[in-house]
Amino acid sequence: MSTLLRFRPFTARNTVRSFTLNAHHQPNSAVSAQHAIYISNSTNPYFNLTLEDWLFRHKSPSDPLLLIYRDEPCVVIGRNQNPWKEVNFDALRSHPGVPFLRRRSGGGTVYHDLGNTNFSIHLPRTSFDRHVTGQIVLRAVRSLGVTTAVLNERNDICVGADKMSGVLHRAPRLAGHVSGSAYKIVNKRAYHHGTMLISTRLDTLGDLLRPKDKDSMVTKGVASVRSPVCNLQQYDTNVTHEAFTAAVVNEFQKEYGVNEQPCIVHETDDVKNVEYIRKGMAELPTWDWAYGQTPEFTYTINRTFPWGDVSAEIRAKHGVILDCSIKAAGTSHGAVLEAFGQSFYIGKRYGFVENDEGAADEVKEIADVKVWLRGAMS
Numbered sequence: 561m562s563t564l565l566r567f568r569p570f571t572a573r574n575t576v577r578s579f580t581l582n583a584h585h586q587p588n589s590a591v592s593a594q595h596a597i598y599i600s601n602s603t604n605p606y607f608n609l610t611l612e613d614w615l616f617r618h619k620s621p622s623d624p625l626l627l628i629y630r631d632e633p634c635v636v637i638g639r640n641q642n643p644w645k646e647v648n649f650d651a652l653r654s655h656p657g658v659p660f661l662r663r664r665s666g667g668g669t670v671y672h673d674l675g676n677t678n679f680s681i682h683l684p685r686t687s688f689d690r691h692v693t694g695q696i697v698l699r700a701v702r703s704l705g706v707t708t709a710v711l712n713e714r715n716d717i718c719v720g721a722d723k724m725s726g727v728l729h730r731a732p733r734l735a736g737h738v739s740g741s742a743y744k745i746v747n748k749r750a751y752h753h754g755t756m757l758i759s760t761r762l763d764t765l766g767d768l769l770r771p772k773d774k775d776s777m778v779t780k781g782v783a784s785v786r787s788p789v790c791n792l793q794q795y796d797t798n799v800t801h802e803a804f805t806a807a808v809v810n811e812f813q814k815e816y817g818v819n820e821q822p823c824i825v826h827e828t829d830d831v832k833n834v835e836y837i838r839k840g841m842a843e844l845p846t847w848d849w850a851y852g853q854t855p856e857f858t859y860t861i862n863r864t865f866p867w868g869d870v871s872a873e874i875r876a877k878h879g880v881i882l883d884c885s886i887k888a889a890g891t892s893h894g895a896v897l898e899a900f901g902q903s904f905y906i907g908k909r910y911g912f913v914e915n916d917e918g919a920a921d922e923v924k925e926i927a928d929v930k931v932w933l934r935g936a937m938s
Contacts, residue, residue: 596818597809600629602827605636605661605672610840611825612680612753613664618836621748624816625682628805631672633761635660635768638667642779642854644771644911649938651767658768662850665744665753668784669769675759675791677801679808681752688750690715696815697756700807705796715752716787719795758792758799765789773861773936781855851879851911863932867891867925872901872933876910886929893925900926911937 598615600608608629619625637646637660646669647660672678681693694715701709701717709719744751769784792799809822825831832838843849856877863870868890875883886901888894905913915930 595823596623596625596816596820597812597822598625598627598825599805599809599822600627600825600827602825603630603632603674604827605631605634605659606841606844607827607832607837608678609636609661609663609844610837612751613840614834614836616682616744616746616749616751619682619749622684624684624812624818625680626809626812626822627680627682627753628808628822629678630674630676630801631678633658633671633673633764635669635671636663637661637669638782638784639663639665639853640782640855641669641784642777642781642857643851644854644859644937645774645777645779645781645857646769646771646784648768648771649911650772651770655764655768659845660850661844662853665751666782668782670755671760671765671768672755673760673764674801675757675761677756677758677804679754679756681812683750683752685748685750688752690752692815693752696811697754697808700804700811701756701792703807703811704792704799704803706792706799708795716754717756719790756792756804757789758801758804760791762789762791774859776861777857777859779855779857781857847879847909847912851909854879854910856882859936861936865925865928867928870897870929870932872929872936874905874910874933874937879910881905881908881910881913884933888925891925893923896923897925897929900929904930905933913937 598611600611602608602611608631611629612627615625615627633655635647635652635658637643639662641662643649643660643662652658652660670676679697681696683693691711694711694717698709698711698717706719709717712718744753792804812818832841846852854876856875859874859876861872861874868888870886870888872887873883873885874881884901884905886897888897891897913934915934
């Protein structure tokens, strides 16, 4: 039995355009042939990231596709990144309801909110050109009146010295980057996606994407490059999500000769119950995906206690602690601490180690180190 997905044309009319998706997701199903431009009406990041992946894998490889969406506040890390290196979890905990997600493409860490518009351009691998797709977005920005915008060597859109789109860490400034990009290539298909900062909360962005005391964390994953950023509205207060969306749609249509109007995607139960989308949305918030995909890393830290100096080297892979070497000076319990590091931490999930109450005869040094390392790994 097929599943009905409903889309609404991006016009003033109230007619509903519908199509049927084969339950087995055959590549020649109607959805992969009929639509070139999608605008998500949902602001659920779990839905939108999964929708993007579903479109990427089910659209005909030979056809261009554009997806535009916005999300409620969240932090999104790249496929091969380390969340403890990228996200300020102390700050994140002070923003209840703001999750972090690991997306399915590479690139750096971004902050999403309703002042930040996301675009995703999918193309055949043989005709995929990052500069061309970057120029589409650049022309859209310039058409909105920000005529000094340029495309840098990373295909990020900048005004002056700063950046306006966020696949990278950034520190807010008065001028700068407004857009950044990431890419994914699989078999015959490729996409360029990124974020456009229009009126985002740059203070929140800066707080959440600036982890403290992680310089000594060495990761085999991809580290974000810090770039100063700003909003498009700092250059033209009339720029809105709707205006940017219309401009990108127009440039996409001209570049690829697409004549059809955009279709609005609604996060309805029949869409979410499509097996691929349902499973994808369920996987994103799991520990195995969000933390368990973390590449191997080593974190070396030091602390001076009233009773002596301690250094710890923690090595983890896929979110699980492989080794914890503790060295202590100035205390007679150095050997005890070293043995404790090996016996207590190995095999446990990094960042999720619960400190038990400890035995009645537990030495103070061990109790102090437990509290210290739990905070350091959070």
